[in-house]
Amino acid sequence: MIPVLAAGAAPLQTSLGKPTVASIGFFFAIVVLTLIITYFAARKTKTSSEYYAAGRSVSAGQNGLALAGDYMSAASFLGISGMVALKGYDGMIYATGWLAGWPALMFLVAEPLRNLGKFTFADVVAFRLRQTPVRIAAAFGGIATVLFYTIAQMVGSGSLIKLMFGIDYVWAELIVGVVMLGYVLFGGMLATTWVQIIKAVLLLIGVTILTILVLSRFGFDPTNLYAAVSTQYGQAALEPGGLVSNPVEAVSLGLALMFGLLGLPHILMRFYTVPDAKAARKSVLYATGLIGYFYLIIPIVGFGAAALVGRDVITSVDKSGNMAAPLVGELLAGAPFLGFIAAVAFATILAVVAGLTLAGASAYSHDIYVSVLKDGRATEEEQVRAAKMATVVFGVAAVALGIAFEGQNVAFMVGLAFSIAASANFPALLMSVLWKRFTTMGAVWSIVTGAVLSVVMIVLSPTVWGDVLKHVDAAGKPYGIIPLKNPAIVSMTAAFVVGIVVSLLSEEKKAQEAFEREKIRTYLGVGAE
Amino acid sequence: MSAAPATVKPPARTQKTAQELVESPEFKALVRKRWTVSAVMLVLLFVSYYGYILLIAANKPLVSTKIGAVTTLAIPLGILSIVAAWVLTGVYVAWANKAYDPEVERLKRQLER
Numbered sequence: 001m002i003p004v005l006a007a008g009a010a011p012l013q014t015s016l017g018k019p020t021v022a023s024i025g026f027f028f029a030i031v032v033l034t035l036i037i038t039y040f041a042a043r044k045t046k047t048s049s050e051y052y053a054a055g056r057s058v059s060a061g062q063n064g065l066a067l068a069g070d071y072m073s074a075a076s077f078l079g080i081s082g083m084v085a086l087k088g089y090d091g092m093i094y095a096t097g098w099l100a101g102w103p104a105l106m107f108l109v110a111e112p113l114r115n116l117g118k119f120t121f122a123d124v125v126a127f128r129l130r131q132t133p134v135r136i137a138a139a140f141g142g143i144a145t146v147l148f149y150t151i152a153q154m155v156g157s158g159s160l161i162k163l164m165f166g167i168d169y170v171w172a173e174l175i176v177g178v179v180m181l182g183y184v185l186f187g188g189m190l191a192t193t194w195v196q197i198i199k200a201v202l203l204l205i206g207v208t209i210l211t212i213l214v215l216s217r218f219g220f221d222p223t224n225l226y227a228a229v230s231t232q233y234g235q236a237a238l239e240p241g242g243l244v245s246n247p248v249e250a251v252s253l254g255l256a257l258m259f260g261l262l263g264l265p266h267i268l269m270r271f272y273t274v275p276d277a278k279a280a281r282k283s284v285l286y287a288t289g290l291i292g293y294f295y296l297i298i299p300i301v302g303f304g305a306a307a308l309v310g311r312d313v314i315t316s317v318d319k320s321g322n323m324a325a326p327l328v329g330e331l332l333a334g335a336p337f338l339g340f341i342a343a344v345a346f347a348t349i350l351a352v353v354a355g356l357t358l359a360g361a362s363a364y365s366h367d368i369y370v371s372v373l374k375d376g377r378a379t380e381e382e383q384v385r386a387a388k389m390a391t392v393v394f395g396v397a398a399v400a401l402g403i404a405f406e407g408q409n410v411a412f413m414v415g416l417a418f419s420i421a422a423s424a425n426f427p428a429l430l431m432s433v434l435w436k437r438f439t440t441m442g443a444v445w446s447i448v449t450g451a452v453l454s455v456v457m458i459v460l461s462p463t464v465w466g467d468v469l470k471h472v473d474a475a476g477k478p479y480g481i482i483p484l485k486n487p488a489i490v491s492m493t494a495a496f497v498v499g500i501v502v503s504l505l506s507e508e509k510k511a512q513e514a515f516e517r518e519k520i521r522t523y524l525g526v527g528a529e
Numbered sequence: 530m531s532a533a534p535a536t537v538k539p540p541a542r543t544q545k546t547a548q549e550l551v552e553s554p555e556f557k558a559l560v561r562k563r564w565t566v567s568a569v570m571l572v573l574l575f576v577s578y579y580g581y582i583l584l585i586a587a588n589k590p591l592v593s594t595k596i597g598a599v600t601t602l603a604i605p606l607g608i609l610s611i612v613a614a615w616v617l618t619g620v621y622v623a624w625a626n627k628a629y630d631p632e633v634e635r636l637k638r639q640l641e642r
Contacts, residue, residue, distance in 0.1 A: 092607045093585065100578040100610075103617045107567040107574070223597050230599040238601045239593040240585045247586040254582055281625055288618045292611045299607075434564070519551045523560055524633050526547075526640065 015335045016317060016326060017166045022339025027165075030198070030347045031179060037194045041187035048383035049529075051188035052119040052362050056529075058193055058273040064286020067270050069196030070355045071098075071261075071287070072203055072294055074348045075156055075414065080295070082321025084302025085314055088229070088237030091302055093244060095295040097254055101261030102288040106281060109262050112433045114271045114280035115521055115528040120359075121268040121425060122367045125432045128514035130440040132372050137447040139367035141424035142265040144451055146360040147401075149264075149417035150353065154402030155410045157349035163318060164326065164342040169406055177399035180354045184361075184391050189273055192354045199351040202344045204294065210325060210341070211297040213332040214304030222300065228307040237306070249485055256488035260418030263425030266359035277525050301325050308332070353398060361390035412463045415486055416454060423450030423491035431499050433522065436515045442503030450495030457487035544641045559632050570621050577613035581606055 015023075045051055058066070076098060084091030117123035122138035154173060161172035183191045218224035229237050244250035261267060271280045305314060305324035309331055317323045326345070330338035365386040370378045378386070424447045431438040431446070458464055463485050465471050466478025473479045484490065520526045550556055585592050585603065592603040 089601070089603055089607075092604070093582070096578070096581065096607055096610045099614050100574065103574050103614050103621070104571060106618050106621055107570045223600050226597075226604070227599045235593075235595075235599065235601075238599060238604065240589055240603055244582055244586045247583055250582045250586050251579060254579060258578070278625075278630060281622060285618050285622045288614060292615050296608065296611050516551055517547070519556070519560070520547050520640070523556075523563065524637050524640075526637060 014317070014327060014330055015338060016323060016330070016342075017163060019165045019167070020335055020339050022336040023165060023342045024339075026340050026343035027346055030202070030343055034191075034195050034198060034347075034350075035179075035182060037198075038183050038187035038191040041191035041194065045186070045188040045190055046384070047380050048119070048366075048387065050190065051384050051387050052269070052358070052366065053272040054188070054190040054193055056273060056275050057190075060274060060279040060282035061286055062193065062197060063270055063274050063279070063283035064290065065200045066193045066196040066273075067267065067283060067287035068290040068294070069198075069200035069203075069351055070266055070270065071291055072200065072348070073153065073352045074160060074345045075153070076294075077203060077207065077298070077348065078160065078322040078325055078345060079320075080298050081302040081305065081325040082314070082318075082323070084299045085305040085309075085324035086311055086321040087241060087243075088233065088303075088306075089239055090241045090243040092299045093240060095298060097257040099288070099292050099295050100254065101258040102284060102291060104258055105262050105267075106284040106288070108430060109268070109433070110271060110280045110284050111277040112522050113268060113429075114274065114277045115523075115525045116433070116518070117272060118529050119269070119272055119366045120362050121263070121265055121429055122363065122371075125428045125443055126371075127432065128511050128518055129432070129438075129443055129508070131376070133440055134443050135367045135371045137444045138425070138428065139363045141263075141420060141428075141447045141451050142363040142367070143360055144455075145263065145417050145421045145425060146265055146356050146363065147397075148413040148420070149266075150356045150360065150398050151401050151405055152410050152413040152417065153349065153353055153356065154398050155405045155408065157353070158402055158406065160322065160349070161346060163323065164345065170403055173399050173402040176349060176353055176402075177395055180350050180357060181392065181395040183350075183354045184357050184395070185388055188387075189269075189358060192351075192358055193270075193273060195347075195351045195354055199344070199347045200290065203348055204290065206329075206341055206344045207294060207297055207301060207325075209333075209337075210301045210304075210329055214300055214308070214328065217304070217308060217332070225300065225303055225307060229303050232307060233311065237303075248489065252484060252486045252489035255492060256415065256418045256422050256486050259422040259426045259488070259492060261421075263421030263429065264417075265363060265421075265425070266355040269359050269362065276528065301328065304328050357391060357394050357398060360394040361387055364394075365390040409468050412458060412461075412468065415463070416458050419454040419458060419486060419488050419491060420451050422488045423454050423495045424448075425450075427492060427495040427499055431496070431503075435500075435503075436512050437503055437507070438499065438515075439503040439506045439508040439511055441506040442499045445502045446495045446499030449498040450491055453491035453494055454487055457482050457484065457491060461485050461487065545639050546641055550636060550640055555632075556636055559629075559636065563629060566621070566624055570617055574614070574617055577610055577617070581610040 080095050113124055116127045125138045126134040158169045158172045161167055162169050183195050274280050305328035309327045314321055314324045326338055326341050329341045369386045428443045428446050460481040462480035465480040594602045596602050
């Protein structure tokens with residue numbers, strides 16, 4: 001037990017950092033349940049379409065839950081509640097940005113993506129262009145996105161598991177890697193989908209209970225909660241702080257969050273699991289509802305943690321505030337509920353990493369191995385074998401990178417993943433669907449521009465150049481060669497401009513003809529797989 | 530996707546090849562309508578989200594105005610931005626179900642098999 005002092009009250013005893021019967025019990029229950037599902041899923045996972053796309057058998061409602069599961073990571077659950085607890089209203093602004101992409105995903109890509117593609121978003125970028133160069137470029141963008149996202153998830157999960165269960169960091173990485181590989185390798189997309197569904201349901205139940213518990217202390221009136229926060233931490237906690245002091249920076253972050261979603265391979269891949277475009281559209285509606293609900297109630301948990309547990313106690317357990325939600329859960333419902341929350345957070349990590357692994361593996365096995373190296377002529381058996389091998393390689397790499405980056409500041413990698421997704425993957429995807437004169441060279445140069453600019457500008461940003469690489473100015477303040485923390489406003493714009501200019505310079509008659517010809521597939525779904 | 534059931538058999542001369550269908554004014558109108566609706570929805574999304582962010586950036590004192598004992602204007606604005614995302618997706622799905630899908634089915638029936 002770590003005895004920590006609650007603000008001016010009796011010491012708070014927490015069982016955080018120590019495996020309890022409850023946390024271990026809940027954790028094993030979740031793992032056993034998901035592995036049983038994997039066993040049944042494995043029997044239905046023989047062909048490549050079953051491995052990558054669950055045989056297109058997932059319903060819109062199930063996919064909506066799975067999309068929500070893929071998106072609501074431990075970082076958003078623990079991170080945003082912690083941010084609200086410590087920084088107040090700014091956490092709420094941040095939360096709204098994470099939702100803003102979902103309607104855009106529906107308006108711009110969900111339906112054409114489902115109609116035009118087979119397993120990956122690169123299918124859609126390449127559908128009427130020359131396969132080899134576009135596949136390679138799109139797979140590069142996709143793998144870069146997934147890889148940076150995975151590193152951030154693995155490093156974050158190692159420290160979270162250590163904090164909650166007291167398990168050694170390396171062991172935590174290995175457990176995540178082995179269990180996750182179990183799901184993906186044997187159960188493919190079907191098992192991964194069910195893991196996401198279970199995790200989404202548990203997470204939503206957990207956060208709902210937390211919210212009700214917090215509100216019960218304030219007569220079920222949020223204004224009483226705000227009053228308590230205001231009394232303890234001043235009115236500033238309920239006012240916007242420093243997060244959007246610079247409008248350009250705020251819009252750039254907003255663009256990365258919004259359009260990054262439209263280029264996240266593990267999210268886009270989910271649209272191939274439903275039978276048709278109508279189901280794809282409906283599943284976005286469900287996902288938006290669930291994720292919006294989640295971000296709507298998370299601030300209540302955060303404010304509740306600040307008011308009831310206290311900022312001092314939260315930061316004494318973890319400086320970044322990640323333990324705000326588990327701590328308020330323990331305070332209000334005791335150690336067993338903390339165990340439940342910790343187990344749900346663990347399941348969340350497993351599910352998100354599983355989804356990422358499947359997406360990363362498919363970018364190699366479907367886009368590079370089958371489409372480029374085998375010229376699209378691999379047998380079913382070869383395709384599934386390639387997919388499974390790529391899954392193992394990606395899983396092992398995830399664990400190895402997670403261990404290699406232990407203790408490093410990798411928070412910027414989430415921003416980097418979203419920036420590459422918004423700047424490399426999204427512009428090429430949109431232009432391919434929407435613009436007749438888009439060409440192979442236009443796609444390749446757009447993807448390369450977006451990816452390279454994202455990486456270079458983030459390395460030179462205050463976040464990496466200053467905070468990570470420790471370049472400080474004369475006043476001792478970390479600085480960046482480029483003042484923007486998030487490059488999307490520049491890199492995404494540049495990717496569109498380059499894509500347009502290069503396309504205009506490299507007319508491709510065949511691509512234009514195919515664009516017209518494929519319209520019955522794009523808009524009517526005739527011939528969709 | 531499976532094609533429409535064969536029980537409804539339109540007169541033979543309304544049948545079109547894929548190319549004729551794609552070049553038909555009705556098909557072009559459908560595509561134009563689809564992207565017009567998307568564009569309008571996207572503009573509304575931009576107004577609700579970036580409007581919210583830029584309002585905070587531009588006028589902090591305004592959004593910090595108390596609308597209750599301690600509750601600031603910023604709190605309902607944040608909630609509104611989330612609710613707007615729900616409403617916009619809901620409106621799009623309602624439009625697609627009511628107007629887009631029936632037209633898609635109608636055009637698909639014109640397609641030669």
